[in-house]
Structures are given as structure tokens and as C-alpha cells.
Amino acid sequence: MNKTGIFYSFSSTKTAKAAEKICEEFEPEFKIQKVNAEELTEELFLSFTNLILGVPTWFDGELPIYWDEFVPAIEDLDLKGKTIAIYGLGNQVEYPENFGDAVGIMAELVKERGAKLVGLTSTEGYTYESSRAEIGDKFMGLVLDQETQPRLSKERISNWVKDLKAQFS
Amino acid sequence: MTTVPKVFSIKTTPKEILEKWYHLMTLGRAIDEKAPNYLKQAIGWSYHAPYAGHDGIQLAIGQTFEKEVDHIFLYYRDMLTALSCGMTAEEIILNGISKATDLTSGGRHMSNHFAKIAWNMHNVSSLTGNHTLHAVGVARAIKYYGEKAVAISVQGESSLSEGYVYEAINGASKEKLPVIFAIQDNGYGISVPKKDQTANRKVANNFTGFKNLRIIHCNGKDVFESMNAMYEAKRHALETGMPVMVQANCVRMHSHSNSDRHELYRSEDERGYVLDYDPLTKYKRMLLRYERFTQEELETIENQAKTELKEAHKLALKAPDPDPSTYLDFVLPEPHHPEKYPDGLHNETGEKKKLITALNETLKAEFRHNPDTFIWGQDMANKDKGGIFNVSKGLQKEFGPKRVFNAPIAEDFIVGTANGMSRYDEKIRIVIEGAEFADYFWPAMEQYVDSSHDYWRSNGQFTPNVTIRLASGGYIGGGIYHSQNIEGALTSIPGVRIVYPSFADDAAGLLRTAMRSRGLTMFMEPKALYNDPKAATVIPDDFEVPFGKARIRRDGEDLVMITYGNTTHMCLEAAEKLSKEGASVEVIDLRSLIPLDKETILNSVKRIGKVMIVHEDKVHSGFGSEVTSVIMEEAFEYLDGPIKRVGSSFTPVGFHRSFERMILPNTEKIYIAAKEVLAY
Numbered sequence: 001m002n003k004t005g006i007f008y009s010f011s012s013t014k015t016a017k018a019a020e021k022i023c024e025e026f027e028p029e030f031k032i033q034k035v036n037a038e039e040l041t042e043e044l045f046l047s048f049t050n051l052i053l054g055v056p057t058w059f060d061g062e063l064p065i066y067w068d069e070f071v072p073a074i075e076d077l078d079l080k081g082k083t084i085a086i087y088g089l090g091n092q093v094e095y096p097e098n099f100g101d102a103v104g105i106m107a108e109l110v111k112e113r114g115a116k117l118v119g120l121t122s123t124e125g126y127t128y129e130s131s132r133a134e135i136g137d138k139f140m141g142l143v144l145d146q147e148t149q150p151r152l153s154k155e156r157i158s159n160w161v162k163d164l165k166a167q168f169s
Numbered sequence: 170m171t172t173v174p175k176v177f178s179i180k181t182t183p184k185e186i187l188e189k190w191y192h193l194m195t196l197g198r199a200i201d202e203k204a205p206n207y208l209k210q211a212i213g214w215s216y217h218a219p220y221a222g223h224d225g226i227q228l229a230i231g232q233t234f235e236k237e238v239d240h241i242f243l244y245y246r247d248m249l250t251a252l253s254c255g256m257t258a259e260e261i262i263l264n265g266i267s268k269a270t271d272l273t274s275g276g277r278h279m280s281n282h283f284a285k286i287a288w289n290m291h292n293v294s295s296l297t298g299n300h301t302l303h304a305v306g307v308a309r310a311i312k313y314y315g316e317k318a319v320a321i322s323v324q325g326e327s328s329l330s331e332g333y334v335y336e337a338i339n340g341a342s343k344e345k346l347p348v349i350f351a352i353q354d355n356g357y358g359i360s361v362p363k364k365d366q367t368a369n370r371k372v373a374n375n376f377t378g379f380k381n382l383r384i385i386h387c388n389g390k391d392v393f394e395s396m397n398a399m400y401e402a403k404r405h406a407l408e409t410g411m412p413v414m415v416q417a418n419c420v421r422m423h424s425h426s427n428s429d430r431h432e433l434y435r436s437e438d439e440r441g442y443v444l445d446y447d448p449l450t451k452y453k454r455m456l457l458r459y460e461r462f463t464q465e466e467l468e469t470i471e472n473q474a475k476t477e478l479k480e481a482h483k484l485a486l487k488a489p490d491p492d493p494s495t496y497l498d499f500v501l502p503e504p505h506h507p508e509k510y511p512d513g514l515h516n517e518t519g520e521k522k523k524l525i526t527a528l529n530e531t532l533k534a535e536f537r538h539n540p541d542t543f544i545w546g547q548d549m550a551n552k553d554k555g556g557i558f559n560v561s562k563g564l565q566k567e568f569g570p571k572r573v574f575n576a577p578i579a580e581d582f583i584v585g586t587a588n589g590m591s592r593y594d595e596k597i598r599i600v601i602e603g604a605e606f607a608d609y610f611w612p613a614m615e616q617y618v619d620s621s622h623d624y625w626r627s628n629g630q631f632t633p634n635v636t637i638r639l640a641s642g643g644y645i646g647g648g649i650y651h652s653q654n655i656e657g658a659l660t661s662i663p664g665v666r667i668v669y670p671s672f673a674d675d676a677a678g679l680l681r682t683a684m685r686s687r688g689l690t691m692f693m694e695p696k697a698l699y700n701d702p703k704a705a706t707v708i709p710d711d712f713e714v715p716f717g718k719a720r721i722r723r724d725g726e727d728l729v730m731i732t733y734g735n736t737t738h739m740c741l742e743a744a745e746k747l748s749k750e751g752a753s754v755e756v757i758d759l760r761s762l763i764p765l766d767k768e769t770i771l772n773s774v775k776r777i778g779k780v781m782i783v784h785e786d787k788v789h790s791g792f793g794s795e796v797t798s799v800i801m802e803e804a805f806e807y808l809d810g811p812i813k814r815v816g817s818s819f820t821p822v823g824f825h826r827s828f829e830r831m832i833l834p835n836t837e838k839i840y841i842a843a844k845e846v847l848a849y
Binding site: 058059060061062065068069072073076094095097098 | 178354364370388446454459
């Protein structure tokens with residue numbers, strides 16, 4: 001078992017690029033299986049031990065439609081023994097009131113079902129008003145802002161994956 | 170902030186409910202997509218605001234509404250809401266193509282404005298969100314009469330930029346009223362994005378400081394989240410009696426309406442992703458994914474909807490078109506007709522009463538006569554005070570704070586909630602002090618205008634039974650905002666009776682008639698005469714004056730002065746002075762401007778031949794211009810000289826007494842003008 005998978009929409013652009021970058025950082029020590037979040041089933045989801053979820057924030061703080069439709073399934077899952085890390089794209093300038101909200105929504109959802117949430121990151125370096133992803137001085141995952149801080153993403157991913165490697169191993 | 174319980178979910182909601190929802194959503198979308206074809210085929214529906222993208226919240230709002238118990242005010246994008254409330258596809262199309270049997274208005278009102286007044290689905294105007302005040306008004310009645318019901322005001326998020334929406338929410342918060350403000354947020358006001366409307370993307374959060382108001386956010390594209398939000402909002406409003414705002418995040422999948430092209434201001438990317446988040450296909454995917462329905466079962470429902478639409482289309486096309494010859498119907502409802510005083514005249518003798526006493530005693534008498542009478546306004550009820558001029562003194566003491574109460578300093582709120590409260594029951598009669606002074610009434614004009622065409626616009630189904638009292642005119646050294654006359658502007662608007670008494674008995678009689686009549690009456694009070702002995706008269710206890718009946722206050726043979734309000738007394742004084750010089754002057758006090766007593770005017774003009782029209786308002790575009798035109802058109806050949814108009818100058822009324830004397834008419838100016846006419 002002990003499989004590690006990264007779940008994101010294959011039809012997305014920026015989220016998919018971030019997934020590629022994350023996988024590159026994990027290799028070669030970790031083999032990461034890519035899973036299309038738009039075709040997810042409960043069985044597939046549960047077949048992984050370590051899960052990296054790509055959850056961008058849509059509109060004014062919502063989950064993307066493909067994750068939203070999977071929420072009723074997650075609500076009935078027992079995620080004890082799963083280690084989950086979440087990343088997501090947001091825009092802190094145009095959507096400062098709900099920056100990275102979807103990361104927070106998903107994080108709460110999986111935590112409540114027993115998953116171990118890893119990959120929390122510092123909120124330092126971001127300027128926003130509120131975020132459901134925020135807990136203390138941390139985000140409950142990695143929040144990337146490709147719209148207003150694109151040049152910081154590479155390093156943020158790199159640091160995040162270093163942390164995840166320790167958590168997943 | 171308490172969380173919203175998950176009452177509805179894809180896994181637990183009974184299958185027959187899921188089926189009903191899918192049927193409504195499929196049928197609604199089919200009509201939404203077909204609507205533009207009616208315009209292309211020149212059948213109608215020239216205004217259509219597609220709702221696609223609002224499916225979740227519209228379904229939920231309609232499912233929450235209990236017909237004939239709750240009251241709901243839909244906006245122009247609420248097609249699915251209307252269907253979900255229970256309207257049929259045929260009824261929707263009848264409105265779209267403006268047939269005589271259209272339930273909203275029989276073709277009088279714009280298409281895509283859905284109403285079914287018999288069910289308390291109210292007819293609203295196109296002025297975005299102005300029905301928010303009506304919802305608050307009807308909720309006031311719900312609370313007063315102790316009914317277990319809610320008022321639901323449905324609107325787009327851009328309407329929250331309107332000042333009157335703020336006034337409405339403030340009122341609901343202050344009065345603790347069971348109103349649900351259901352805000353459908355699609356991010357645009359036509360082409361104006363949310364960032365250009367307000368600083369807060371979650372616009373409902375602009376109202377977080379309001380006490381007693383609960384705010385719920387939901388995904389309006391999602392059926393279950395929308396259902397849970399609206400279900401909780403209604404539960405909360407019913408159980409606590411407090412207002413709730415539900416902000417539902419939607420997408421607008423198409424242009425604002427068929428006169429808009431969103432490709433001019435939305436990127437291809439944006440237009441693409443809003444289509445990707447189609448709430449209907451999302452719901453369908455969920456039904457299949459969680460194995461609540463098979464593909465075949467859903468196709469059966471879809472086919473049923475197609476068949477239903479086809480049938481509805483056929484029936485609607487066969488429906489009769491409106492009869493344009495009825496265009497004069499429903500401008501004003503039939504008023505109360507005084508039986509004992511059919512001409513508004515009396516021969517009572519005894520003690521004279523001042524005009525202010527006449528108004529005060531008549532208000533009290535009518536409050537005793539009809540227990541469903543209410544009054545509110547600014548400065549209306551605080552200890553011994555009753556209105557800025559104390560006209561309503563003692564009312565609250567006798568009738569209590571639930572029937573007699575202060576309103577916030579918000580004129581539009583005062584008028585709009587009167588309109589709304591009168592929707593609750595035909596028996597209700599409302600008197601409002603529209604503003605502290607007539608000149609302060611302008612902020613209420615949007616509700617005044619809207620109320621003026623309610624009766625016509627609803628094809629006679631609803632009329633606000635409201636009397637608006639305004640302390641009007643000058644001669645008190647008040648200056649601008651305390652001395653103007655505004656009737657010249659108001660008389661150009663159809664659908665409102667306008668009366669302007671000069672004497673105490675007529676003030677009492679007209680007020681009683683207004684308060685017993687259906688419809689909207691503007692009751693203008695010459696405040697300079699409130700306590701003036703010359704306006705005091707004997708008043709029969711039950712005196713009534715019909716609308717549209719002038720009163721000849723002095724008979725004459727050489728010149729007729731047609732007047733009303735303050736200037737009636739000046740005309741009488743001038744006539745008296747002229748009589749001592751041998752001239753016989755008749756003075757007609759119009760009492761009602763709308764309806765106008767043409768018969769009395771024309772009879773006097775034909776008999777006398779020389780005419781003056783005198784009023785305090787500006788000569789320029791004043792009501793005298795209308796009276797002059799009537800005489801010119803219907804009695805020109807009887808004139809022995811040009812009609813002379815006397816009124817105020819085309820300026821504001823200045824504060825210093827010398828300005829007031831220069832600007833306003835007075836007895837001397839009338840006398841001089843009369844001499845000219847008599848000498849012609």
C-alpha cells in the first residue's frame with residue numbers, strides 16, 4: 001500500500017502545472033501517481049495512503065465543481081490512516097476576502113473524517129484580508145498565487161515538498 | 170454565526186423530491202432557452218433576462234415559499250423561482266408574450282416580470298430592488314397580525330447598491346421583521362462588475378453591523394446548499410421573527426438580457442468557465458454519480474418537460490391579446506362616495522375649529538372607525554409630539570405604538586413600506602406623513618412613482634390604499650426645503666389623487682374620504698393655515714368631501730378666480746376689496762386637483778367670461794397651466810379676455826421675509842392682476 005497520489009483536474013491549467021512541478025520535486029525518491037479529480041471514485045481515493053489534493057479556489061471562496069461533487073462521497077469516508085496535503089491556487093489581490101478558501105474547506109473536511117493533515121505553510125509573504133485556509137499563522141496547505149506572485153511559486157513548492165517528503169516517508 | 174444544518178443532501182433527500190426538482194429545473198431551462206425564439210419570431214418576449222446559472226437558489230427560493238401564506242417579490246430574472254413557486258409553464262409564457270391572460274399585468278407590464286397576486290406573488294416594478302421596501306412593509310403586517318409567515322424579497326446583488334435597499338434592511342433590523350432578503354449574486358449589474366459596485370465581494374457582508382440580521386452565504390449554483398440555506402433562513406425568520414439575508418453565489422451563463430452582448434465585456438475564458446459550472450448539468454451528474462437515478466429515468470423526466478412545454482406553448486399562443494381600448498382602465502380605483510354629503514357641502518352651525526384641529530380629530534375618528542388603520546412618519550409619535558406641526562398629537566396615546574409610530578428619517582422607506590403593508594390585506598388603510606415638509610419629499614419620489622402605477626400595472630389587481638400627508642407651502646419664513654410647493658410636479662404623474670384644501674371643513678372631509686377610499690391619495694396641507702383663524706370653520710362630525718368637487722366660496726359675475734390652498738383666502742380678500750369698488754368676483758376653491766372638477770370651472774367660465782388662476786406654486790409649469798389649457802380647449806369662445814395666472818416666480822422661495830414677499834403671491838398681487846383683467 002503506502003501509495004502516494006496527487007489528485008487534480010487534468011483539464012485545469014495552472015493547477016495542473018503546479019502538480020507537474022510538485023511531482024518533479026518529489027522525484028526520484030517518491031513515485032507519485034497522478035489522478036484526475038474529475039473522474040474520482042471512493043475506491044480510487046481510498047486506495048492511496050498519502051494524498052496530495054490540488055484544490056484551487058473558485059469564485060468567491062468555493063471548491064471547484066469536481067471537488068464539490070465529490071464532497072458527499074468524502075463525507076461518508078473513514079480517512080483514518082490517510083496522510084493528506086492540500087495545495088491550491090488563489091488570487092490575493094482580486095479576491096482578498098477569500099484567499100485560498102477552498103484549501104481550508106477541503107482541509108476541514110478531511111480532518112473531520114480522521115485524516116492526518118500535513119503540509120501546513122506560513123502565511124508570511126502574503127497580503128490578504130481573510131482566508132478559510134488560515135489557522136493561526138499558517139495555511140492548512142500550500143496556497144499559490146500565480147496571478148500576483150508567480151515568481152514565488154517555484155520556491156514555495158520546493159520548500160513544501162521538502163516538508164512533505166519527511167511527512168510521507 | 171451558527172452553521173446551516175444539512176437537511177437536504179444528494180444521498181438522503183427522498184427520490185420523489187429529487188425528481189420534482191429535476192423536472193422543474195429541466196422545464197425552466199427549456200423555457201429559458203426557448204424565450205429568445207419568441208422575439209426572433211416577432212411573437213413577443215422582447216425583454217428576457219436568462220436565469221441560467223442561478224438554478225440552485227431559484228429552485229430553493231420557490232420551494233421555500235408557501236403560497237397564500239408567505240409573500241414573495243420576484244425580480245426580472247426569476248423565471249425558475251416562479252415555476253418553483255408553483256406557476257405553470259403556460260403562465261410563464263403568457264407573461265413572456267404579454268397576453269391578456271398574463272397573471273402579472275395582462276400585457277401592461279414588461280415581460281419577464283412574473284407574479285401571481287392571488288398567491289401573494291407580488292407584481293414588482295423594473296426598478297431594481299425597490300420591492301425590498303415592499304417586502305419589509307408586508308412583513309410589518311405579518312408581524313402585526315401575528316401570522317406565521319415570511320416575506321421574501323428576491324433580487325440581484327447589484328441592487329444592494331441602491332440607497333432604498335439599505336433603508337429597507339435597516340427597517341427590518343430595527344423593527345425585527347420576518348423578511349428573507351434572497352440575494353442572487355452573479356457578479357454583474359448588466360455589464361458593471363461587482364468591484365465597481367462595492368468594495369466587498371461578499372456584498373451581504375456590508376450589512377454585518379446590522380443588529381438582528383442573520384447573514385447566510387451559499388453556493389447558489391448548488392441545489393442542496395441553496396435548499397439548506399433557504400430552509401434555514403425560513404426556519405430562523407419564522408422562529409425568531411427576525412430578518413435573514415441569504416447571499417447566493419451564482420454565475421450568469423449568458424448576457425444580462427436579450428439587449429445585452431456580454432462578449433463585449435467578458436473574456437472568452439470567463440464565458441467558458443461560467444458555462445462549465447452549469448448548475449443543471451451539475452445536478453444531473455450528481456443524480457447519476459450517487460445512483461439516485463438512471464440515465465433512462467432522467468431522460469424520461471426530460472421528455473416530460475419537453476412535452477409540457479410544447480403544450481404550454483400551444484395554449485399560450487391561442488390566448489387572447491390585450492384589448493388596447495382598455496388603456497384607461499385601472500388608472501385609479503373607484504373612491505369612496507360620500508352619501509350624506511355628495512357635493513361636499515354642509516350648512517352646519519356652531520363652534521369653528523381650526524384646520525389643525527380638523528385634521529387631528531378626523532384622524533382620530535377614522536382610527537376609531539377602522540381598526541386596521543395605521544399612521545407613521547417622521548417626528549410622529551414621541552410623548553406629546555405628533556408630527557412636526559403636531560397634527561397627529563395624541564394619536565399614539567389613544568391608539569398605541571403599533572398603529573401610530575415614528576419612522577426613520579428615510580422618506581422612501583416611509584412611502585415604500587406603506588405600499589408594502591397595504592399589500593397584506595385590502596382592509597388596511599395607511600396614512601403617512603411623507604416628509605417633515607413637502608420639499609423634503611423628493612427622496613421618496615421613486616416609491617411615489619412606483620406606487621402611482623401599481624393599479625394600472627397589475628391590471629387592477631392591487632392598489633396601495635395609502636394617504637400621503639404633506640405639510641406644504643410657504644408664508645412661514647422657512648426658505649428652501651420648508652416653503653416650496655411641489656404639486657405642479659406631482660400632477661403630471663397619473664395614478665394618484667391630489668387634494669389641497671383651504672378650510673378646516675374641507676380638510677376634514679377630504680381626509681375622511683381619502684382614508685375610506687381605495688388607492689393612493691396625496692393630501693397637501695397648507696401649513697400656514699393650520700392655526701390661522703381665517704381657515705377655521707364649523708365642521709360636521711361626519712363630514713365628507715368627494716374627490717373632484719370644487720367649492721364656490723364666493724359667487725360673482727365679473728371675474729372668476731380659480732384657486733386652492735393658501736391663495737384661496739387671498740383671492741377672497743382681494744374679491745372683497747374689489748367688491749367695494751363695484752366688481753363682482755367669484756372664487757372657486759378647487760379642493761381636488763386630481764380629479765379636477767372641470768364642470769364647475771367651465772360653468773363659471775362660460776357664465777362670467779373673465780378668468781384668473783391663482784396658486785402659490787410657480788406660475789411656470791404650475792397646475793394653473795393645466796387649468797388654463799382645459800379652459801382654452803373647452804371654453805375659449807366664452808372668454809372675454811386672456812386668462813391671467815398669478816403664482817410664485819420661477820425661483821426657489823427665499824428665506825428672508827423680503828424674499829418671500831417678493832416671490833410668493835399675496836392679496837395685493839392678486840388684486841392688481843384682477844384689476845387688469847377686469848379692465849380688459
